[in-house]
Amino acid sequence: MLLFLLACAGPPEAPVAPAAEKPTPVEVPSEGLDADLEHTLAFHATRPIYEQPHGVGLKVPEGLPNLSAETCGACHTEIYAEWSQSTHSKAWVDPQLQAEMAKSGNRWLCVHCHTPLLVQQQTWAIGLVEDDVEAPQLVTNASFDAELREEGITCAACHVRDGVIVGPGLTDSTAPHPVRAEERFTNEDLCLRCHQAVQTYPGKTFVCTFQTGEEWEAGPYPGEGKGCRDCHMPEVERPVAVGGPIRKVRRHGWRGAGIAKVEGIQPPISANPPGLDIEASWSGQELALTLTNARAGHKLPTGDPERWVQVDVHFEDAAGTTIGKPWSDRMGQEWEWWPTPKKLGDTRLAPKQSKVETLDIPKTAVRAVIEASSHRMSEETQSYHELETYPISVVTHRMTVSETGSEGGLLTD
């Protein structure tokens, strides 16, 4: 049977090498927890920052029974409720991640961004056979916490280091646990450690291509003082913990494109409305469409190269019958994965960039119907991974345009 994979990002299209040639992970015996920890930290220190775990998680902060998000949620109720709806909380249970990881020996790479603490990882890499990223030497992790792994990018993944709760640094904190202020909570460093990573692996058909940080830096938002948190963690005034003082703090929903990981579970649209704006005007026999990346602080869409944003237009006559040929525009990246990953094209809109498309209006048309949507993957990829119940797209705009004006637009909650 032929097998292939993809990875940090990359859709499958064609089969590759026969299974016999595939390098595989090797299990090595444990030398005890302390020695294993030392070996894995030493190995990871030789790798790029985005291939390293974020923390260990063996020391639970004083005053807390464990690191689970539910424990934090007993006091930080609203933050917990928001996080529970977020993609970050689904970063391990994500059915697509699970399907992709099963297809390659490179999963040790995936875990550091999707389950960033060493205690969340069932095995630890301590080296590579012949420097092959698909052939890690793995020891079984004696401190593995299977329940914490389920929580993916859990509170502790961002907030626990060396047995201390780290955060932005509240003035006159009333915290019952030790706290330490760290700068990466108030600039882009925390986010970019996972959202900016570019790496190719010679001889492999997967790449790591998250360029959200560079896209943001190249755009107008840094100059306006708007970073990742300003759009993805909007400000709110409320108590940080039950019974605490009201403070100006930030929501924890991180709404992105709004394509749920689990049907029905995601932050509301108002938490961060879609990036696209559509203006349409009907003049004579022409429909002019202006498509703008009005709200995304980076390219639209960013991140995973399989994603795209689509605009569909069809015309109707007075009886409501579709006439003429429907029109469609797809804004995304185009990659060739075999034999070597290569980007072939990129039609995404940069931050605040607009483009105008002009469509001919069929003679008997009285209205144009416009729909926009965001897509995570194609139907082919969905069925390749056997992910039939996994949501793969979301409609973001619906509008109709006629000689007398337009109705509808961005969908709201």
Ligand code: HEC
């Ligand atoms: C992806 C990283 C990340 C995760 C996961 C995360 N946080 Fe935060 N958290 C942040 C950042 C960034 C800030 C700083 C926001 C700011 O600028 O004030 C923050 C701030 C806080 C604060 C300070 C008050 C506030 O709201 O700004 C508390 C308390 C907090 N987080 C608790 C939690 C809890 C509890 C969880 C899990 C339910 C959690 N966080 C998950 C990144 C994270």
Ligand code: HEC
């Ligand atoms: C028993 C209640 C309780 C539990 C459990 C709890 N916290 Fe807190 N935490 C607080 C209180 C109270 C504050 C301070 C709030 C204030 O002063 O407004 C706080 C403050 C914080 C801050 C802000 C630190 C700063 O100053 O930057 C963070 C981050 C945080 N907690 C994260 C967590 C995480 C993560 C967990 C779970 C591992 C957790 N907390 C568990 C009560 C709790």
Ligand code: HEC
């Ligand atoms: C430990 C790595 C890590 C850190 C730190 C991190 N992220 Fe993420 N983020 C991810 C991963 C992985 C996903 C996707 C999970 C999945 O789809 O399985 C994600 C998803 C997202 C999404 C949602 C994408 C979508 O369309 O659903 C947004 C928005 C986002 N992150 C913003 C942020 C911001 C802002 C910060 C900084 C406060 C941050 N992230 C910190 C790894 C991280």
Ligand code: HEC
């Ligand atoms: C000016 C507001 C703004 C800023 C700044 C911003 N984003 Fe976004 N981001 C958005 C919007 C809006 C979307 C939804 C785009 C869409 O409709 O698909 C989004 C989507 C995303 C997604 C999901 C993929 C996608 O394009 O749908 C990720 C991941 C993400 N942002 C991460 C980040 C990170 C990391 C930063 C900081 C470098 C950041 N964003 C800065 C507004 C912003």
Ligand code: HEC
């Ligand atoms: C450098 C950090 C990093 C590593 C390493 C990483 N990821 Fe991710 N992953 C992310 C981020 C950030 C996102 C969110 C980007 C977005 O939504 O566009 C993400 C999203 C995903 C998604 C969801 C895509 C979608 O459209 O919803 C899948 C599936 C995934 N990763 C699989 C993997 C696999 C498999 C590996 C290992 C081969 C891996 N990742 C390694 C950071 C990482």
